[in-house]
Amino acid sequence: MLINNVGEYLKNHGVKPSFQRIKIFEYLFHHNNHPTVETIFKNLVGTIPTLSKTTVYNTLKLFIEKSIAKVVNIEDIETRYDADTSVHGHFKCKKCDEIYDFYVDLNKVNMKDIENFDINEYHIYLKGICNKCLTNQIN
């Protein structure tokens, strides 16, 4: 997805584009590493010295409501956020802690137990060792 005007994008999705909201969305959009509230706050408080974590929380909640961001709950402790709203999975490497996005088409998967259910949220979190760490391993 390409967004040339974040203010317009927010407006088109029912979010009034304040300075804070634009900066938070820009950060989320340009950092595809699924940042936490803490990360977003730390990286923006330099640009917006008065910024508070409450605003980051409020803003992300608003983004979720308006469907321009998604929650990534792959960590047990902190919630992560993603501006990529397409259906995709996340893989977390237990060695290097990196989180990889991966394409997955669940329409092709047989899930007979929940046939005819109306599914509108997909959370697919896999964990293990990534290819890079497997290769670096000297077994």
Added chain:
Amino acid sequence: MLINNVGEYLKNHGVKPSFQRIKIFEYLFHHNNHPTVETIFKNLVGTIPTLSKTTVYNTLKLFIEKSIAKVVNIEDIETRYDADTSVHGHFKCKKCDEIYDFYVDLNKVNMKDIENFDINEYHIYLKGICNKCLTNQIN
């Protein structure tokens, strides 16, 4: 899975079978509704009046380590636990809050972005409206 002797089962998986551990495992095993620490505690404190939540936390952590239980992180707030360690997905109905287990085999799915990755944990959480609630709806 059928377990006729919980004590033996725990022992075989490296867990010393104390009274508390047996009761907690039994509860988890016979209640396939993915209970929270709170739920487990409330339901067992009648049988074990001295029971503390700390012990429930400690015990579940031990079960996870020994791979006889799994975390179900479908809720944002509380962690749920499952004694069914087979790979399966969870569906949460946003209307009735029921959590359904469903069979899913990701081995047949093309996930080229993480090809050759060593995957050893699967968390598949879907949300929406279950069949029962869809049928009951008077649209």
Added chain:
DNA sequence: GTATCTGCAAAACATTTGCAATTCT
């Protein structure tokens, strides 16, 4: 008798809430 297990009380930590100050129109 030593190691493990249990459980209370306090701490830690992420997130939410109440409310006052600020900003925008």
Added chain:
DNA sequence: AGAATTGCAAATGTTTTGCAGATAC
């Protein structure tokens, strides 16, 4: 001015930690 937004400070709720007492082998 009026409504929405921001942000501080306090509260909430889950989970963890430190440690002392109890239990098991």
